[in-house]
Amino acid sequence: MDWTYRLRLRHLQVLLSLASTGNLSQSAAALNTTQPALSKWLKELEEDVGLPLFERHARGLRPTPYGQALIEHARRIEAHLDVARDDLRAMREGGSGLVSIGTSGVSAADTVPLAVARLLERMPRAQVRLVESTMNQLMPQLARGELDIVVGRSGQQYDDPQLHTETLYTEPINFVAGSQHPLAGNATLTWNDVLAYSWIVWPQGTPVRTALEAALAAEGRALPSHCVESNSSILNLTLLNNTQLVGVASHRAALRFEQLNALRILPIQLEGFGSVSVYWHAENVNRAAVAMALESLRAFADPHMKEWHTA
Numbered sequence: 001m002d003w004t005y006r007l008r009l010r011h012l013q014v015l016l017s018l019a020s021t022g023n024l025s026q027s028a029a030a031l032n033t034t035q036p037a038l039s040k041w042l043k044e045l046e047e048d049v050g051l052p053l054f055e056r057h058a059r060g061l062r063p064t065p066y067g068q069a070l071i072e073h074a075r076r077i078e079a080h081l082d083v084a085r086d087d088l089r090a091m092r093e094g095g096s097g098l099v100s101i102g103t104s105g106v107s108a109a110d111t112v113p114l115a116v117a118r119l120l121e122r123m124p125r126a127q128v129r130l131v132e133s134t135m136n137q138l139m140p141q142l143a144r145g146e147l148d149i150v151v152g153r154s155g156q157q158y159d160d161p162q163l164h165t166e167t168l169y170t171e172p173i174n175f176v177a178g179s180q181h182p183l184a185g186n187a188t189l190t191w192n193d194v195l196a197y198s199w200i201v202w203p204q205g206t207p208v209r210t211a212l213e214a215a216l217a218a219e220g221r222a223l224p225s226h227c228v229e230s231n232s233s234i235l236n237l238t239l240l241n242n243t244q245l246v247g248v249a250s251h252r253a254a255l256r257f258e259q260l261n262a263l264r265i266l267p268i269q270l271e272g273f274g275s276v277s278v279y280w281h282a283e284n285v286n287r288a289a290v291a292m293a294l295e296s297l298r299a300f301a302d303p304h305m306k307e308w309h310t311a
Helices: 009-021 024-030 035-049 065-092 111-122 135-144 191-195 207-218 233-242 251-259 282-286 288-310
Strands: 054-057 060-063 098-103 127-132 149-153 163-177 199-201 227-229 246-250 273-281
Touching: 009 024, 009 035, 009 060, 009 065, 024 035, 060 065, 065 135, 098 111, 098 135, 098 288, 111 127, 111 288, 127 288, 135 149, 135 273, 149 207, 149 288, 163 207, 163 251, 163 288, 199 233, 207 246, 207 273, 233 246, 246 251, 273 282, 273 288, 282 288
Parallel strands: 098 127, 098 149, 199 227, 199 246
Antiparallel strands: 054 060, 149 273, 163 246, 163 273
16 A cells, blocks of 8 residues: 555654654654654654655754655645635634735835735735745745745746746835935935945845846946845834935835835936746635735736836
8 A cells, every 4th residue: 555545644743843853752752652652653654655764863863855855745735734724714704715925025015015905905804914034935935835925026946837926016226215314305316425325235136136236237336345234124214214324125115115204215316127026826826815815916016017117
């Protein structure tokens, strides 16, 4: 008989515990069993699979490449079951289901919250979970099924044939500063004006940083040697409003923060552009809340796509 027929959810939990602790004694205690029983179970599983899943060391266990592959499958199965449980719970309580959305900093200030607002207008009882992080953290969560949708920088290549991606919009970037900054009231500015101050910049590889570097290259300029580097919108806002730092933000985020009187857009033209995309797996759109979230993201982004592509 195929060994997968004998595998139970309890076994997946055991496997994930061993992957987490790397220690038979700790996992046995956490799972309310004994170390000999756990050791025997692991030996029998490896015999069933026909491959070594863990290397035994003096300090504990380390997954082999075969073990790591099975652990990743176990994580995906567990995540899918968690989503199924929460989705049905939301529906049982009179809701419209669950959608989990991951967003990077570039889309957290404007795109995702406004799309969620539109989603909740159409599905008031939907349960929405939002996670803000970096793309290198969000995409593995999407792959494991812990997130339904990720919105963030474009142009990333992921080795997943089931992954769908769609560019939502392309936009310019702006120099920004706190509302009391000496440059905030100027009608025009030059590169020398902004280079006279220290900068706060997004980390390398983020869409705003990439667009900034492209704009600097187009002007024959270089990034100042002394910069504060941050991937947090809230941290950046606080620093810009309590220092004389100059920052850079994507246009949509800059407009949103200026409307809230949290920042001022500085009048200097930048040539760089950045794109934001949405990522999801095909099977997720069978759930109503996920499908409506994607529709809301597209509906909110579409006018801006037209605006920037025709500018």
